[in-house]
Amino acid sequence: MxxxxxxxxxxxxxxxxxxxxxxxxxxxxxxxxxxxxxxxxxxxxxxxxxxxxxxxxxxxxxxxxxxxxxxxxxxxxxxxxxxxxxxxxxxxxxxxxxxxxxxxxxxxxxxxxxxxxxPVLRMHASHGYAVELLPQYLDGLHLDLQYCSPREALVALNRGACDLAGFHLPQGPVGQRLVADYRPLLKPRSHRVLRFITRRQGLMIAAGNPCAIQGLKDLTLGETRFINRQLASGTRALLDGLLQAEGLSSRRIRGYEIEEYTHSAVAAYVAAGMADAGFGVEAAARRFGLDFLPLADEDYLLLCHHRSLSEPRLLRFREMIAGQAFQEAVLKLPGYSLDRCGEVEDTEALVTV
Known part of the structure; x- marks a missing residue:
């Protein structure tokens, strides 16, 4: 092609x-x-x-x-x-x-x-390394993939601008709080969730950890330089939720207001010596030779309309993500794992994330 x-x-x-x-x-x-x-x-x-x-x-x-x-x-x-x-x-x-x-x-x-x-499958999704793989494995089906924030993806699905919306929810209390934020965009009667993958997020730290960072609290002490994700991103929401859970103030983090727009961009910023730490997925840290401190696992999920599940393009998509070739490629990504990839759930299941 x-x-x-x-x-x-x-x-x-x-x-x-x-x-x-x-x-x-x-x-x-x-x-x-x-x-x-x-x-x-x-x-x-x-x-x-x-x-x-x-x-x-x-x-x-x-x-x-x-x-x-x-x-x-x-x-x-x-x-x-x-x-x-x-x-x-x-x-x-x-x-x-x-x-x-x-x-x-x-x-x-x-x-x-x-x-x-x-056939064209329109997908709006938060950027991620597993999502990047999708166009390589969808033979016979055009994937129109547009990257955006999780909220923008869900809004696009509701207005009919896409067939699949990709977003991610942390496991545990932080994820439950984020579900409440997304709830107005989720329609239990018409929407269904496709399970996709699980990925690990945490602190991406300069190689050798010269600042001896052991957790989020260390970002608020001394002169550690930090690089953040943009406000609308799901990763930023996860970081803010973890800071809140530990009772830490973002105002005490040097560089919290400086933003990059992808996991790779954050990792490259740290690798270039412009910051001592950033927050993102393990795969980005490993790709740029950084140390990594895991802090949370999150489920990357896909939302679609119930009526579209029986359409050939969605059936082909589900077959592909459940297939051996795609899943082997995902498992090669550091910090990524499979979680009932391709299975369908009601949106009500999200409250247990």
């Missing part, structure tokens, strides 16, 4: 028109991951000589080294190399979900022109 993939791109340029080669970012990431220029060159799909010349060219461009090579000790990123790599990671992490949503819209329009009208 031909698909549009939109990726963010940025570059430095000078008066002579020289522009930063995107391949440099892959090379820098390889050095960061492997600590060897030979392995970084393999990762970038170029020869060692080409890698050496590429580094030389851009080190000359900036007038400062990007990689430090030490005889018998491999390679490591110099301070500017680290800044360039984490800038690239932050751009991708922050803009990725919005570009995926736009790509979904464009792919739908183009594919329907190329192939004629085919």
């Amino acid at each position: 031909k698909r549009i993939k939109i990726t963010p791109a940025w570059y430095f340029s000078d008066e002579a028109g020289n522009q930063l080669d995107p391949q440099l970012f892959v090379l820098l990431e390889g050095v960061h991951l492997h600590g060897k220029l030979t392995e970084a060159a393999k990762m970038a799909g170029i020869s060692y000589r080409h890698a050496w010349n590429l580094l030389g060219k851009w080190q000359e461009f900036f007038g400062i080294g990007l990689v430090e090579l030490q005889r018998g000790r491999g390679a490591r990123l110099a301070p500017l190399g680290e800044k360039l790599l984490w800038a690239e990671q932050r751009v991708i992490a922050r803009l990725g979900p919005q570009l995926e949503s736009l790509g979904s819209e464009l792919n739908l329009e183009i594919q329907q022109t190329l192939e004629g009208v085919r």
Whole structure:
């Protein structure tokens, strides 16, 4: 299947028109991951000589080294190399979900022109790594996936703008309080819940935990720098609920007012050394080489209309998420587990979350 993939791109340029080669970012990431220029060159799909010349060219461009090579000790990123790599990671992490949503819209329009009208499943959902996997496994069915906040997804379902709404509820008392907030948007007679996955949330902490963070209380002490999620996100609601449960004031957290818009963006912010800790899913922490302190498990759920459950597109969707291929992919995500994936429940079951 031909698909549009939109990726963010940025570059430095000078008066002579020289522009930063995107391949440099892959090379820098390889050095960061492997600590060897030979392995970084393999990762970038170029020869060692080409890698050496590429580094030389851009080190000359900036007038400062990007990689430090030490005889018998491999390679490591110099301070500017680290800044360039984490800038690239932050751009991708922050803009990725919005570009995926736009790509979904464009792919739908183009594919329907190329192939004629085919079944379309419209899904509005809070962003997550398991949700990202869905388009890869829905053969024969177009998924129009739009990322938004949990409340926006539920509102979209109620106004008929989507067929599935993805949202997440923490297990335990915090989840019960959030259900009360969502209750006006849940219609027990017409809505049904599709079980999906469970994921682990907690503190994403700079590698090695230099600030010795052991819990949320430590964020309110001293000079620990924090990076938050945006106000409308379900993850922010979970954090606020946990702070309330421990009797902690958000006003005492340095950086609480600074926001990012995805789990990956929070993790990239911490990995870049701009904060000591953030809050999000374990999968994001592991992807960026951070320490992780688990604080809550939450159920990621999908809401649909009862009448749509018998439609072929929903039947195909349920078959896919209950299938071995998709479930094996989910289980490879750190902190993710399966929870009766694809089973149907009444909305009343949410009060026990």
